[in-house]
Amino acid sequence: MPLNENYTARITLYGERKAESITYDNAIEAGNKLIANVNKMALYGAKRKQTVMRLKEPALAKSNKIRLDTGLDLVRGDRLALLPTSYFY
DSSP states (O other): OOOOTTOOOOOOOOSOTTSOOEESSSSOEEOSSOOOOSSOOOOOOOOOSOSOOOBSSOOOTTOSOOOBOTTOOOOTTOOOOOOOSSSOO
16 A cells, blocks of 8 residues: 555554453463554554653643643644553552
Protein backbone atom coordinates (compact mmCIF):
# COMPACT_ATOMS: atom_id res chain seq x y z
CA MET A 1 0.00 0.00 0.00
CA PRO A 2 1.54 3.37 -0.91
CA LEU A 3 2.12 5.86 1.88
CA ASN A 4 -0.72 8.33 2.04
CA GLU A 5 -1.49 10.61 4.95
CA ASN A 6 -5.22 10.03 4.43
CA TYR A 7 -5.01 6.52 5.90
CA THR A 8 -5.65 6.23 9.60
CA ALA A 9 -5.58 3.35 12.03
CA ARG A 10 -6.97 2.88 15.50
CA ILE A 11 -5.96 -0.01 17.70
CA THR A 12 -8.37 -0.68 20.55
CA LEU A 13 -7.62 -3.34 23.13
CA TYR A 14 -10.78 -4.53 24.86
CA GLY A 15 -11.09 -6.31 28.18
CA GLU A 16 -11.62 -5.78 31.84
CA ARG A 17 -8.79 -4.23 33.82
CA LYS A 18 -8.76 -7.04 36.39
CA ALA A 19 -9.21 -9.92 33.96
CA GLU A 20 -6.73 -12.79 34.10
CA SER A 21 -3.31 -12.22 32.61
CA ILE A 22 -1.65 -14.51 30.07
CA THR A 23 1.41 -16.58 30.90
CA TYR A 24 3.47 -17.63 27.87
CA ASP A 25 5.92 -19.68 29.92
CA ASN A 26 7.35 -19.56 33.41
CA ALA A 27 9.40 -16.46 32.57
CA ILE A 28 7.01 -14.34 30.48
CA GLU A 29 3.73 -13.07 31.87
CA ALA A 30 1.68 -10.48 30.01
CA GLY A 31 -1.24 -8.34 31.05
CA ASN A 32 -4.75 -8.86 29.74
CA LYS A 33 -4.41 -6.22 26.99
CA LEU A 34 -1.40 -6.53 24.73
CA ILE A 35 -0.06 -6.65 21.21
CA ALA A 36 2.31 -9.59 20.96
CA ASN A 37 4.81 -9.55 18.11
CA VAL A 38 7.38 -12.24 17.43
CA ASN A 39 9.00 -10.82 14.32
CA LYS A 40 8.93 -7.34 12.78
CA MET A 41 6.34 -4.63 13.33
CA ALA A 42 6.34 -1.28 11.57
CA LEU A 43 3.98 1.50 12.61
CA TYR A 44 4.01 4.81 10.79
CA GLY A 45 2.60 8.19 11.60
CA ALA A 46 3.37 11.87 11.57
CA LYS A 47 6.98 12.54 12.59
CA ARG A 48 7.06 14.19 16.01
CA LYS A 49 9.82 16.43 17.32
CA GLN A 50 9.75 14.91 20.78
CA THR A 51 7.96 11.83 22.10
CA VAL A 52 9.10 11.71 25.73
CA MET A 53 8.71 14.48 28.27
CA ARG A 54 9.39 14.92 31.98
CA LEU A 55 6.87 16.36 34.39
CA LYS A 56 7.79 19.68 36.01
CA GLU A 57 6.11 18.54 39.22
CA PRO A 58 4.44 15.35 40.48
CA ALA A 59 1.09 14.42 38.92
CA LEU A 60 -1.32 14.24 41.84
CA ALA A 61 -4.12 11.68 42.13
CA LYS A 62 -7.55 13.01 41.07
CA SER A 63 -6.01 16.14 39.55
CA ASN A 64 -6.98 17.11 36.00
CA LYS A 65 -3.82 19.12 35.34
CA ILE A 66 -0.16 18.28 34.83
CA ARG A 67 2.83 20.53 34.19
CA LEU A 68 5.32 19.49 31.50
CA ASP A 69 8.68 20.74 30.31
CA THR A 70 8.50 22.65 27.06
CA GLY A 71 9.07 21.12 23.63
CA LEU A 72 6.33 18.48 23.32
CA ASP A 73 4.41 19.19 20.11
CA LEU A 74 0.93 18.20 21.25
CA VAL A 75 -2.02 18.48 18.87
CA ARG A 76 -5.74 18.19 19.55
CA GLY A 77 -6.69 14.54 20.02
CA ASP A 78 -3.29 13.42 21.36
CA ARG A 79 -3.40 11.15 24.37
CA LEU A 80 -0.74 11.09 27.08
CA ALA A 81 0.44 8.16 29.17
CA LEU A 82 1.94 8.84 32.59
CA LEU A 83 4.31 6.10 33.66
CA PRO A 84 5.65 5.54 37.17
CA THR A 85 9.33 6.18 37.73
CA SER A 86 9.54 3.68 40.58
CA TYR A 87 7.52 0.94 42.23
CA PHE A 88 5.82 3.61 44.37
CA TYR A 89 3.27 5.13 41.98
